Amino acid sequence: MNKWYGNRAEEPIVIASRVQLKRNLAQYRFVGKMEGEEYSVVADLVRGKAADLERVEDMKYYSCSVGKLSPLEREALVENSIISAVLPKKQGAALVLSEDEGVSILVNEEDHICIRVNALGSDLKKAYGRALRIDGCLEELGYAYDPRYGYLCASPLHTGTGFHADYLLFLPAITMTGKLQKLSDEIGKFDMEIFGISGEGTKTEAFLYRVVNRKTLGLTEEEIMAHINQVLEQIVAKEKKYREYLCQGSETEILDKVFRSFGILRYAKKLNTADSLMLYSQLKFGHDLGLITLLRKPDLYGQLMKVQPANLQKLCGKSLSVEERGKYRADYFNRLMECERGVR
Amino acid sequence: MLCGICKEKEATVFYTEIINGAKKEQYLCGECAAKSTGLRLKAPFGNGEFSLGTLLSGLFEESVPGEEKGEDVRVAEPGSKLSCPGCGMTYPKFLEGGVLGCPSCYQSFGRTLLRKIRSKQGADVHTGRGPKHFTALKEAAKTQEMAPKLDERARLSMQLKQAVEREDYELAARLRDALRAARKQEAGCLDE
Numbered sequence A: 001m002n003k004w005y006g007n008r009a010e011e012p013i014v015i016a017s018r019v020q021l022k023r024n025l026a027q028y029r030f031v032g033k034m035e036g037e038e039y040s041v042v043a044d045l046v047r048g049k050a051a052d053l054e055r056v057e058d059m060k061y062y063s064c065s066v067g068k069l070s071p072l073e074r075e076a077l078v079e080n081s082i083i084s085a086v087l088p089k090k091q092g093a094a095l096v097l098s099e100d101e102g103v104s105i106l107v108n109e110e111d112h113i114c115i116r117v118n119a120l121g122s123d124l125k126k127a128y129g130r131a132l133r134i135d136g137c138l139e140e141l142g143y144a145y146d147p148r149y150g151y152l153c154a155s156p157l158h159t160g161t162g163f164h165a166d167y168l169l170f171l172p173a174i175t176m177t178g179k180l181q182k183l184s185d186e187i188g189k190f191d192m193e194i195f196g197i198s199g200e201g202t203k204t205e206a207f208l209y210r211v212v213n214r215k216t217l218g219l220t221e222e223e224i225m226a227h228i229n230q231v232l233e234q235i236v237a238k239e240k241k242y243r244e245y246l247c248q249g250s251e252t253e254i255l256d257k258v259f260r261s262f263g264i265l266r267y268a269k270k271l272n273t274a275d276s277l278m279l280y281s282q283l284k285f286g287h288d289l290g291l292i293t294l295l296r297k298p299d300l301y302g303q304l305m306k307v308q309p310a311n312l313q314k315l316c317g318k319s320l321s322v323e324e325r326g327k328y329r330a331d332y333f334n335r336l337m338e339c340e341r342g343v344r
Numbered sequence B: 001m002l003c004g005i006c007k008e009k010e011a012t013v014f015y016t017e018i019i020n021g022a023k024k025e026q027y028l029c030g031e032c033a034a035k036s037t038g039l040r041l042k043a044p045f046g047n048g049e050f051s052l053g054t055l056l057s058g059l060f061e062e063s064v065p066g067e068e069k070g071e072d073v074r075v076a077e078p079g080s081k082l083s084c085p086g087c088g089m090t091y092p093k094f095l096e097g098g099v100l101g102c103p104s105c106y107q108s109f110g111r112t113l114l115r116k117i118r119s120k121q122g123a124d125v126h127t128g129r130g131p132k133h134f135t136a137l138k139e140a141a142k143t144q145e146m147a148p149k150l151d152e153r154a155r156l157s158m159q160l161k162q163a164v165e166r167e168d169y170e171l172a173a174r175l176r177d178a179l180r181a182a183r184k185q186e187a188g189c190l191d192e
């Protein structure tokens, strides 16, 4: 079965949409105060819903205890944003995952349940619709819900809707023109946040960022989505404007960068994750601007899911040292570029 | 720690009193704290049961410096001694770690937590969706509330029709006004 991101061409700016619902079971203490058997009781309750989810979604669902996975498998799930980086460190952590990997349910992270749903491109509605189906199924477990505060979460900062919506954005022009900090300040006024996908502030690899709502209380889910959509519209307009500006102002420079990136990916003998993704993102940028014509449409997200250390080793089928990974990664990109004959 | 006044019950409140410029700090039990402030106790969540934690934080919300008579100004650290009977979480521990211990913490930390939530989230009432069974309950309550009003209208319009048939125009005029008022009121209710 296709992965959720593998079934159509990638958009130039809005790569993906994601929805997260945080939920807790009324009959149990929050994760931080759980003891002994409670972890496995909660995990088993949620994992036991996998069969219902299969019926509702007409798709296979897998479930596992995160502690029982191999370190490589755990790392690969983190790299793919299927689970958070903290989940593997949590006692009694479990995962329920849909076959297309579009839905992951994190169990015993900060809250008993965190439903994560992805959709390709700008399609928050689709992700939300799917999240509601999952939620409707899991709520039979008895959610902690209060008429005043809504869905009760371990952190009061998530209580209310327990709802976070985010867009994964490709923003090379805003980044290159040095406007990211300004953008971050601006959208902060709308109670939104932007952060690089590597997690540390606005620093990022491959110009990829997530924009997410900060507040969860006092607004309906629809209002939160409307707000983030308004912000998205402005960001997309800005990115387009700066792309044009870059094309006019420094076309030779950009053209040179794009073709250099192609050259390196085509012939380099050693590549680390950050460099290879940066080079590939330049290529996507050049392709979206019409500066370079590639036969195989760039899919930055797809590559991101393949070439980070753990996934690369899974792809290769054996564990590799840093050195070996560098060679294998270079080889992978060499072959990917090889089919691009007569590139202009 | 035992209460500084009765020396019997467990102290639940850290209490600072400033009298004539002299600061006096004490740990008190709920009862003695209430007595010594002389404040009215109000249940913050309607008529339901509430934990001691809720009671006291609600109490101390009203104990704002300057509201008291004379120079007797009392200041209490908000929530410093609150704890949740459901899970044992204390309010200071919550402030430290940022996460609560169980769903009951939201009631146990009462207004102190409410104020915190309001300041962080800019709101304190959920307006989004809820679980199916809850939404169903809410809908049922709404229709029940509506029913008597609709009955009242039906009754008035029937009487009006009869009055017109009898050509009792004086009564008809009064019924017409009553019916208008009822409709207006209902529209107002729906606007909310």
Ligand SMILES: [Zn+2]
Pocket (backbone or CB within 6 Å): B003, B004, B005, B006, B007, B008, B009, B028, B029, B030, B031, B032, B033
């Ligand atoms: Zn006492």
Ligand SMILES: [Zn+2]
Pocket (backbone or CB within 6 Å): B084, B085, B086, B087, B088, B089, B100, B101, B102, B103, B104, B105, B106, B108
């Ligand atoms: Zn508690």
